[in-house]
Amino acid sequence: MTPDLIAARGEIAAHRTTASRLVDTCLEAASGEACRHAFIGRFDAMARAAATAVDAQHAAGAPLPPLAGLAxxxxxxxxxxxxxxxAASIALADRHAATCDSPAVARLRAAGAALVGHTNMTEFAFSGVGINPHHGTPANPATHALDGLARIPGGSTSGGAVSVATGAAWAALGSDTGGSIRIPAALQGLVGFKNTARLVPTEGAIPLSTTLDTACAITRTVRDAIALHEVLAQRVVQRSGHALGAMRFGLPTTLMLDSLEPQVAAAFERATATLRHAGAHIEDIALPELGDLAAINATGGFSAAESWTWHRSLLATHEAQYDHRVAQRIRRGERMSAADYIDLLHARRDWIEQMQIAMRGFDALLSPTVPLVAPLIADLQASDDAFFDANGKLLRNPSVVNMLDGCALSLPCHRAGEMPVGLMVWGPALSDDTVLDASLAIESALAAMRS
Incomplete structure (x- = not known):
């Protein structure tokens, strides 16, 4: 199979295939068993029409758009x-259809994307696990191919990641509030880039946290992540092309390396050793500021306060239709006072200032994206305690970047035949181009190790 969107676009540009042919292949994959529960709404006719239009324009000599009629x-x-x-909730099933595209969707459409469907997700995006009791939970296709067991896809962009992993889409538009792009990417061996939040509009999307929400994408490769970011942010990524030997990375030892499962620890240590061998300068740093986050968010954090603002009226009339685990987390915001929220705003501002000082001199920081490999769906469905324990572990590392108002990319660092493990490359606000540039170099250096 063509490895990524950029390669598929090249095949179309060279007239070796058509957008229509590739969209048909994706729609066939979307109907396959591996993609079960990944979609809650399919746009087959819309996707085929978009691909046909691109093919006609291309045949007439028009420039091929960036996304080339691809799914x-x-x-x-x-x-x-x-x-x-x-937002994958039955509480909103009676809503009217949208009268226009959200800005992020409009930008994809204008760039020639063939939109293939609305993907399943954690209800209202409120967990990193990916379980949905209303529409079913898509099993992780990457791990299923290894052991045949139904493991979590990661969330909240669960179905989006599965659509990319199964070949039903070349990329998935999603959101990231505490890791919702990077977690499923890490657990499924994909690439997930969380840009600086302000670079892509989130209007026209049901919010979780208006402070932390980020509109971004899951892809198969870093170069695809760059292509999708350029479309979504309407900007050109500036690439330095520097070799790893010209880059300096920090490896935080506070929090990020705690309680790693053996498979994660082994893959991450092997990856960093490979990068050092390739010339990268990697320096352990204490970064004690990471230890302050639990106290800063002790009253519930931005997601609880801001989701309660949006949901309180709907919960009053439709709480019985909510996933009880989601409703429980939203209701934490009910107990937060205005003073708590203002204190949180001030604490975040001060914490970001301290972090920016501590991160100076590094091109980016490196961490495991999450500290565990994908747990079994059945284990987390059966126990609230197991669910919330796994959810907390999954969110721990990636949520640091949202609190920082930063940017981060997760890329796979495991070997073929191993459970997927993600390596997170991250930095402060508006260091997106540096993070993407470094990720390209890291991806290239790890390629031989991963084969």
Whole structure:
């Protein structure tokens, strides 16, 4: 199979295939067993029409658009004109269809994407696990191929990641509030880039936290992540092309390396050793500021306060239709006072200032994306304690970057035949181009190790 979107676009550009042919292949994959529960709404006719239009324009000599009529899936919290936006909740099933695309969707469409469907997700995006009791939970296709067991896909962009992993889409539009792009990417062996939040508009999407929400994408490769970011942010990524030997990375020893499962620890240590051998300068740093986050968020954090603001009226009338685990987390915001929220704003501002000082001199920081490999779906469905324990572990590392108002990319660092493990490359706000540039070099250096 063509390895990524950029390669597929090249095949179309060279007239060796067509967008229509590739979209048909993706739609066939979307109907396969590996993609079961990945979509809650399919846009087959819309996707085929978009691909046909690109093919006709290309045949007539028009420039091929950036996304070339290729299949892209859309997380079910983004408005798509003519479709009902539910955020995978039955509490919103009776909503009217969206009258226009959200800005992120409009930018994908304008760039020639063939939108193939609304993907399943954690209800209202409120967990990193990916379980959905209303629409079913898509099993992790990457791990299923290894042991045949139904493991979690990661969330909240669960179906989006599965759509990319199964070949039903070349990229998936999603959101990241505490890791919701990077967690499923890490658990499924994909690439997930969380840009600086302000670079892509989040209007036209059902919010979780208006402070932390980020609109971004899951892809197969770093170069695809760059292509999708350039479309979504309407900007050109500036690439230095520096070799790893010209880069300096920090490796935080506070929090990020705690309680790693053996498979994660082994893959991460092997990856960093490979990068050092390739010339990268990697320096352990204490970064004690990371230890302050639990106290800063002790009253519930931004997601609880801001989701309660959006959901309080709907919960009053439809709470019985919510996933009880989601409702429980939203209701934490009910107990937060205005003073708590203002204190949180001030504490975050001060913490970001301290972190920026501590991170100076590094091109980016390196960490495991999450400290565990994908648990079994059945184990987390059966126990609230097991669910919330896994959810806390999954969110621990990636949520640091959202609190920082930073940017981060997760890319796979495991070997073929091993459970997927993600390596996170991250930095402060507006260091997106540096993080992407470093990630390209890291991906290249790890390629031989991973084969």
């Amino acid at each position: 892209v899936s859309v997380k079910a919290l983004f408005d798509v004109q003519g479709q009902v936006t539910t």
